[in-house]
Amino acid sequence: MAVAGSILISSKILVEINNQEDLQVKYLGAFHLKNDREKRDIYAIDLPDLVVPEGHEIGGKLHPQSAYQPETLGPVVQAKDKKKDVFISYAQLDDVALTKEEDGWISVFDQALRKRTAQLLGYQPVIWKGPHEMMDKQAIGEFAKLKVMISILSPRYLESKNCLSHLKEFYSIANDKGGVRINNKWRIFKVIKTPVRPEMYPPEIEGILGYEFFEINEDGHFREFTLDKRSPNYYQFLERFEDVAQDLSQVIRSLETDNIGPQPSKDQDSSRDRKAVYLAKTTSDLNPLRDNIRRDLEMRGYRVLPEEELPLDQRFKDVVKENLSKCQLSVLLFGGKYGLVLEDEERSIPMLQYQLSIEAELPCLMWRPDDLKVEDPRQQSFLDMIDTEPPNHEITEILSDEFEDFKTHLIDTLVNLTPQTEPIVEEEQRPPRVYLIYDREDAEATAVIDDHLYNLGFEVLKPIFEGTEAELREMHKDNLRICDAALIYYGYGSEFWLNAKINDLRKAPGFGRSKPITKKAVYISGEKSRSKEVFRSRELEVIKQFDNFSGDSLSSFTDILI
Incomplete structure (x- = not known):
């Protein structure tokens, strides 16, 4: 099987000796042993x-299958050029299956990614993939x-010096060849299989948003997502995996059209973008919903900003x-969770972002x-404070309400915030509209x-x-968008109800109105x-009539x- 004078080992032996940094190995490929249907890395x-x-050059009981050739997916058309599209970098230890019946996590991820990106592209x-610990100079040259x-x-x-060294090398090469970022997407994808402390990240990926394939429970223990229908995290794996596949396909297409180059400078990118949305970092229980949005x-x-990880220090x-x-x-x-509190801060990260949004006078x-x-x-x-002291914006x-209803309302709000590109057509002659607001x-x-x-002679609009x-x-x-005047009837409603309706009048310009409400009053x-x-107000006319109604x-x- 082996060539005279050589020593061949399997991946199982490699894992056992992997802590010996001075030991160099060369990956020869994946092979089938006779009478063994499973591939073995040699x-x-x-x-x-x-x-x-x-x-x-090796044979005997081994039947080779090329190490860096992607497995075919039937009739799917192959890429036309000889350039490499994607390299999956990992530590060999992370692809070791816990049982004989399972494939390693990396192998499962790799095969699923080949199929899904082929469908998308x-x-x-x-x-191609390879553990950095045993990559030779020829492979790195790719x-x-x-x-x-x-x-x-x-x-x-x-912990691997080789993994970090090769990551740094790719970062340098990509930076010299068009940039590490393409259309606000990174050419390095940070897939986090197992939780690690953020301070351990090397500088090349410190600010890159990661795809976390795990969740942390309230007791502090974590559960990795697996592509196994028997796993309670199966659908979470699919959702996060789909993010990786779609983002990856977008970057590949961008590079195919040569749509690359340096990112805008801060001076070029400082103005407010009418298509940009700040999606605040939230607590772990709501991360799936945030990803959905x-x-x-x-x-x-x-x-969607931020496009990079927020620094968890004084720069935040x-x-x-x-x-x-x-x-x-x-x-x-x-x-329901309060969230992480930064050092020298009393407020949580969600609360800080809320208050910074209000200070920025941002909707x-x-x-x-x-x-x-x-x-x-x-x-x-904190939630009581938001309810009782809503910002005056x-x-x-x-x-x-229901999450899907909230998403619909979010899109409607963004559409209304977008400036009109067509001139407003004068309305036909019509009676003045008064919106009569009541409980x-x-x-x-x-x-x-x-x-x-x-x-x-007024057209009276009423609530439903x-x-x-x-x-x-x-x-x-x-x-509120189409009325000419608004009259709030304050009878049975509570003081909180009244303040909420007055705030709605203040927000009316953001609902797509072309001109201010002519007259506003509280009856x-x-x-x-x-x-x-x-009760008194400088913004609205106040009419007090506790006796029988009089015109x-x-x-x-x-x-x-x-």
Whole structure:
């Protein structure tokens, strides 16, 4: 089997001696032993007194299968040129299966990636893989032909001098050949198989957003995602894997069209981008939903920031501020967990991003689950603060409806924030529209006001109370968008309800209005209370009428509209 004077070993032996950094080996290929259906990786020990054969020189019980040739996928068209598309870099230890019946994690990932990228691109890209610990100089020389390197990170990978050295070499080559980033996508993919401390990341990948193939439980233990239908994390693996496959295909296509070059400088990229959205870093329980939003926005052509990992040190605030300055909207998701607190900070990362968004006077769209269970009193206090002290911004909303409804509302909000590119066509002659806003319990009490306004020649818009939360909110926004005047009836509704409706009037310009609301007023009636008697405003006309309705009480409101 072996060539005279050589020593061949299997991957199992290699793992056992892998801690010997001075020991060099050469990867000869994957072979089938006779009477063994499973492929075995074979290596030759590379020492001065030993013969190091080529893969085709060994035989006997071994039947070769080329190490760096991608397996065919049937009739799929192969890549036309001889350039390498993707190299999967990993530590050999991470591809060791725990049982004889299983394939290694890297091997499963590799085979799935070949099939999925072929489906996305329409041809089979050239994907090759090899553990860095045993790569020879000839294989490393192929880095100049690479489009992308996928680094499968783990504790062993970051402990390997060879792995880190070769990562650095590819970074240098890619940087010299068109740039490490293509259209805001990195040519180095950071796939994190096993959790590692962020401070262990080498500088080449420190700022790159990673694809985490694990989740950390509340007790601090983690579970890796596997492509096994019996695993509880099977669907999470598929979702994260699909992100890798689609992003990888986009980068490959960008390089095929030569759409490469250095990224914009900070001076060039400092203005606010109408297609950029700040998607705030959230807690681990909401990461899958955040990823879902990011995928949806990117598919619709939006740029999602931050595009790099946020530094978890004193630079955090400055980096967030810089990202917010480029965006037209901040999206924040709040769950039951408080989140990580940085050193020398009292506020969590989600709370910091919320307050920095408000300070930047950026429109905010916030969401939290309707059935949210909060165990941390700090998080409950934060959520209560948002409810009771909503920011005074024309476009800031806190929603707790179904997640898919929230996504729909997010897209609608972005569309409304986009400047009109066509001139506004003058409307035909029509009666003035008054939006009469009231609580469900005041429907009967407001009937006389509705009749009075209608008899004066106004078109009266009224709220609806039947439908989903998303439908009710959308109708409310439509009425605020098209009305000429708004009259809030403050009778049965609470003080919180009144403040919420006044805030909606402030947000109305962001709902797509072409001009300001001509007249805004609060009509205070019903049972007297301390809050009603002392209420006053400089933004709205205040009409207090606790006795029976009189048309004269509305004359100052209606005269200006007629």
